Amino acid sequence: MKKMHRTKRRLAVLLIMVIVISLMVGYYRVNYTGNLDAVTEGIADSIIRFHVRANSDSEEDQEVKLKVKQAVVDYIEPLLADSQSIDESRNILMEQSDNIKEVAINTLRSEGHDDSVNVYFENSYFPVKSYGDVTFPAGYYEAFRVDIGAAEGKNWWCVLYPPLCFVDAVYGVVPDESKQKLEGVLTEKEYQTVTQKECRIKFKYLTFMNELLGL
Numbered sequence: 001m002k003k004m005h006r007t008k009r010r011l012a013v014l015l016i017m018v019i020v021i022s023l024m025v026g027y028y029r030v031n032y033t034g035n036l037d038a039v040t041e042g043i044a045d046s047i048i049r050f051h052v053r054a055n056s057d058s059e060e061d062q063e064v065k066l067k068v069k070q071a072v073v074d075y076i077e078p079l080l081a082d083s084q085s086i087d088e089s090r091n092i093l094m095e096q097s098d099n100i101k102e103v104a105i106n107t108l109r110s111e112g113h114d115d116s117v118n119v120y121f122e123n124s125y126f127p128v129k130s131y132g133d134v135t136f137p138a139g140y141y142e143a144f145r146v147d148i149g150a151a152e153g154k155n156w157w158c159v160l161y162p163p164l165c166f167v168d169a170v171y172g173v174v175p176d177e178s179k180q181k182l183e184g185v186l187t188e189k190e191y192q193t194v195t196q197k198e199c200r201i202k203f204k205y206l207t208f209m210n211e212l213l214g215l
Helices: 002-044 059-080 086-095 097-110 176-185 188-195 197-213
Strands: 048-053 117-126 129-131 134-136 139-148 155-161
Touching: 002 139, 002 188, 048 059, 048 086, 059 086, 059 097, 059 139, 059 155, 086 097, 086 117, 086 155, 097 117, 097 139, 129 155, 134 188, 176 188
Parallel strands: 048 139
Antiparallel strands: 048 155, 117 139, 129 134
16 A cells, blocks of 8 residues: 555646656746847847868868968958948858868968868857857858868858957957947847857756757
8 A cells, every 4th residue: 555655746747747757848948949049149239250171080181270260361351341231241251261261271281281182151050159258149140151171170250340350369268349339239138148158058958958958
């Protein structure tokens, strides 16, 4: 008899847990996923990401990737210095694509590499990524890409518009001047989302929840 009561209690506890988890999932879908999707879409519509993808993850390929990145960033910086909009920046990058490709190839050749280079725009899904103390939620973003060789290695990334690529974020902090430029193209909610610490924690939590729930 006692064993039967214990079994019933366990089943009751299990049922309560299932109900609670179901309510949490419903709340998560409505109050987090939906809201975050809308905010992410607004952020994505306001920025151009920049990615340089290495030929492979070998130490040599990763090192030369950084040299290509620096050469390309040095070339792009003055071109975008006076850009006043995302459309203007996009047009400049498109017009300069061949020259940017040449800069990348010349850098590779000077390092003794004969890899090919592919320069293009694309809209791709990216996971949660941080640049210094600015964090962008997972989602689909427009990206200007420089692919080296087979492009099967880890990539270096930043934001070309508004210009965050041209600041030193090595110590984990994007300068206030650059954050002001970012604030100027985002809504208040979007800016808070990418700059507040609690939002970065939420991104990690939501990524975990998505994986757990198969969303």
